[in-house]
Amino acid sequence: MPSPAVLRLNGINKYYQVGSHRLHVLRNVDAEIGDGELVAIMGASGSGKSTLLNILGILDGYDAGEYWLDDTLVRDLSETQAARYRNRFIGFVFQSFNLLPFKTAVENVALPLYYQGVSRRTRNRTAMQYLERVGLADWAEHRPSEMSGGQKQRVAIARALIGKPKIILADEPTGALDSETSRQIMDLLAEIHASGITVIVVTHEADIAARAQRIIRLRDGKVEAQA
Amino acid sequence: MFSADRWYEVLSTLARNPLRSFLTAVAVAWGIFMLVVLLGMGKGLRNGTEKSFSDDAANSVWIFGGSTSQPFAGLPVNRRIVFDNDGYEAVRRVRGVERLTGRFFARGAMFGNELQIRVGAKVSSFDVRSVHPDHLYLEKSIMVAGRFLNDLDVAEKRKVTAIGAPVAEFLWGHTDVIGQGLAINGVQFQVVGLFTDEGDAGELRKLYIPISTAQLAFNGADRVNVLMFTVGDKGVGETAKLVDDVKGLLAERERFAADDPQATRVRNNLEQYATFQEIFTIIEIFIMVMGACTLVAGIVGVSNIMMIAVKERTKEIGVRKALGATPWTIVSTILQESVFLTAVAGYVGLVAGVGLLELLAWVLPKSDFFSDPSVDLTVGLGATAVLMVSGAVAGFVPARTAARVSPVVALRDE
Numbered sequence: 013m014p015s016p017a018v019l020r021l022n023g024i025n026k027y028y029q030v031g032s033h034r035l036h037v038l039r040n041v042d043a044e045i046g047d048g049e050l051v052a053i054m055g056a057s058g059s060g061k062s063t064l065l066n067i068l069g070i071l072d073g074y075d076a077g078e079y080w081l082d083d084t085l086v087r088d089l090s091e092t093q094a095a096r097y098r099n100r101f102i103g104f105v106f107q108s109f110n111l112l113p114f115k116t117a118v119e120n121v122a123l124p125l126y127y128q129g130v131s132r133r134t135r136n137r138t139a140m141q142y143l144e145r146v147g148l149a150d151w152a153e154h155r156p157s158e159m160s161g162g163q164k165q166r167v168a169i170a171r172a173l174i175g176k177p178k179i180i181l182a183d184e185p186t187g188a189l190d191s192e193t194s195r196q197i198m199d200l201l202a203e204i205h206a207s208g209i210t211v212i213v214v215t216h217e218a219d220i221a222a223r224a225q226r227i228i229r230l231r232d233g234k235v236e237a238q239a
Numbered sequence: 240m241f242s243a244d245r246w247y248e249v250l251s252t253l254a255r256n257p258l259r260s261f262l263t264a265v266a267v268a269w270g271i272f273m274l275v276v277l278l279g280m281g282k283g284l285r286n287g288t289e290k291s292f293s294d295d296a297a298n299s300v301w302i303f304g305g306s307t308s309q310p311f312a313g314l315p316v317n318r319r320i321v322f323d324n325d326g327y328e329a330v331r332r333v334r335g336v337e338r339l340t341g342r343f344f345a346r347g348a349m350f351g352n353e354l355q356i357r358v359g360a361k362v363s364s365f366d367v368r369s370v371h372p373d374h375l376y377l378e379k380s381i382m383v384a385g386r387f388l389n390d391l392d393v394a395e396k397r398k399v400t401a402i403g404a405p406v407a408e409f410l411w412g413h414t415d416v417i418g419q420g421l422a423i424n425g426v427q428f429q430v431v432g433l434f435t436d437e438g439d440a441g442e443l444r445k446l447y448i449p450i451s452t453a454q455l456a457f458n459g460a461d462r463v464n465v466l467m468f469t470v471g472d473k474g475v476g477e478t479a480k481l482v483d484d485v486k487g488l489l490a491e492r493e494r495f496a497a498d499d500p501q502a503t504r505v506r507n508n509l510e511q512y513a514t515f516q517e518i519f520t521i522i523e524i525f526i527m528v529m530g531a532c533t534l535v536a537g538i539v540g541v542s543n544i545m546m547i548a549v550k551e552r553t554k555e556i557g558v559r560k561a562l563g564a565t566p567w568t569i570v571s572t573i574l575q576e577s578v579f580l581t582a583v584a585g586y587v588g589l590v591a592g593v594g595l596l597e598l599l600a601w602v603l604p605k606s607d608f609f610s611d612p613s614v615d616l617t618v619g620l621g622a623t624a625v626l627m628v629s630g631a632v633a634g635f636v637p638a639r640t641a642a643r644v645s646p647v648v649a650l651r652d653e
């Protein structure tokens with residue numbers, strides 16, 4: 013792969029303490045993802061996909077190994093540092109959208125900029141641009157409860173993009189959508205990828221994964237094969 | 240910390256659950272309201288009582304003659320003790336006695352000394368007090384015209400009198416009466432002074448005449464029924480010692496046992512005053528504790544409700560963290576919410592409490608028990624500080640809980 017790696021995982025191990033039992037969720041995971049790649053992560057339920065994605069998103073820590081993000085070793089960060097990295101480098105897209113229900117679409121999209129200290133006016137103007145980009149300018153003043161699943165996911169994608177992240181992490185972004193809507197969301201993610209942003213998608217669906225440049229398969233917390 | 244944006248977030252959070260915000264606010268407002276009202280009432284009680292003390296000098300001691308309950312030097316019990324002019328002179332020389340007056344009861348008893356007063360055809364009866372000049376200081380009479388009795392009046396047994404304003408009003412219909420004559424039980428006196436008094440109205444319906452004149456005119460020989468003196472700025476302990484000295488002296492002169500509790504009756508105003516002060520301090524501390532408890536209950540209420548709110552917003556907090564909210568932004572937003580809510584609610588309680596006190600001060604008649612309920616400015620300022628701190632304390636635990644929300648756990652799909 014000619015492009016330099018934006019993420020590098022060396023022997024990542026992750027355990028969860030369940031009662032007195034220590035669950036080994038990720039076992040010596042090695043992976044390298046290049047700048048501007050579109051990668052799918054697949055695997056059976058419980059294989060550790062979400063856990064891996066959370067570590068990549070610095071929402072969760074790991075017990076052994078090294079995680080390099082853009083040549084910075086991400087380990088034992090303070091919560092505040094982690095928040096800064098997430099805000100600047102990473103955009104999240106979730107299966108259940110995770111929009112704030114009491115905020116309008118434009119306010120939801122603008123939220124990451126609030127944590128960057130951008131003024132309200134600029135924030136909302138920028139948020140409008142991103143809503144336009146996902147084709148929902150007319151829905152700016154609507155609350156999530158008034159929107160369809162596909163629309164909500166597009167709002168969420170606009171929100172993930174507004175902070176100009178290097179990486180978009182999507183955990184089963186189409187898991188709650190019908191196949192036609194799923195295709196549209198995938199189109200949108202592909203478009204984002206085409207604009208040069210690294211996109212990592214966790215999915216169960218083969219046709220979604222088929223659109224990735226590369227698939228990382230997990231089985232019982234181990235990387236099975238990369239194709 | 241106080242950016243307009245933050246305020247927008249805080250206010251919209253509070254507005255999202257208006258009923259809950261309102262109920263929380265009521266708890267705090269009630270706490271502050273109770274604190275203010277109770278403190279104000281306590282103050283009113285203290286004011287009222289202090290006013291009733293302001294009738295007489297607070298640092299005064301009265302010694303009445305009684306009758307003996309113990310035999311002494313072969314003398315029998317139940318002997319009546321009455322002081323005399325020489326006794327008065329002797330007490331006058333006791334170190335520590337500041338102002339001294341005797342009182343002679345023309346009718347032999349403390350009360351019922353009304354004598355017949357006549358001016359021309361106008362006749363009435365008023366209480367006549369036969370005293371020394373220092374009585375002015377003991378009763379805290381305030382001269383408004385002329386002068387009080389003086390030493391020369393006493394020495395020369397002059398037939399002069401100082402009268403209360405209502406007496407003059409009654410007898411002459413006006414108060415421009417210095418130099419006028421009046422008859423007390425048929426004996427002609429000249430008015431030399433007009434006084435007023437801070438005590439109750441009864442204190443004004445009096446006439447003062449020199450004790451020596453009264454003893455002569457009303458068959459008093461050299462009897463003195465009460466000795467009254469002030470003790471300067473002595474404390475309770477020193478005063479008690481002085482009282483013992485004076486009692487000892489009188490016991491020697493009148494030949495009774497110094498420790499005979501019935502031979503004399505002592506009214507120690509200083510001691511009473513100190514006791515009252517103590518009682519009020521205790522009442523105030525009690526009120527403070529009560530009020531503080533109410534306030535603490537309010538704070539715990541705020542804290543609980545904010546805690547519930549934080550729990551309900553776990554998912555929201557998780558989302559915000561994923562999007563880049565630092566723990567500090569989350570903590571400070573919740574603290575601001577809490578301080579704001581407490582401060583506004585507390586202020587409402589404060590204003591309502593002060594309002595009620597003002598109303599009470601206006602509606603309730605001033606009495607010996609209750610007068611001018613109020614909270615002073617320091618209490619108000621203190622309350623503001625307490626509110627701010629309370630808000631912060633109330634928000635602390637919920638804020639910390641919020642900051643500890645793990646985004647992974649909060650965002651996990653059920």
Ligand SMILES: Nc1ncnc2c1ncn2[C@@H]1O[C@H](COP(=O)(O)OP(=O)(O)OP(=O)(O)O)[C@@H](O)[C@H]1O
Binds near residue numbers: 035037058059061064
């Ligand atoms: N906080 C946690 N505490 C304990 N065990 C956990 C925790 N989170 C995940 N696990 C366990 O770790 C393993 C991996 O979970 P993970 O959510 O990463 O799986 P997944 O591949 O995303 O599955 P799915 O496809 O169902 O989303 C599972 O066995 C899960 O039960």
Ligand SMILES: [Mg+2]
Binds near residue numbers: 061063
């Ligand atoms: Mg998962």
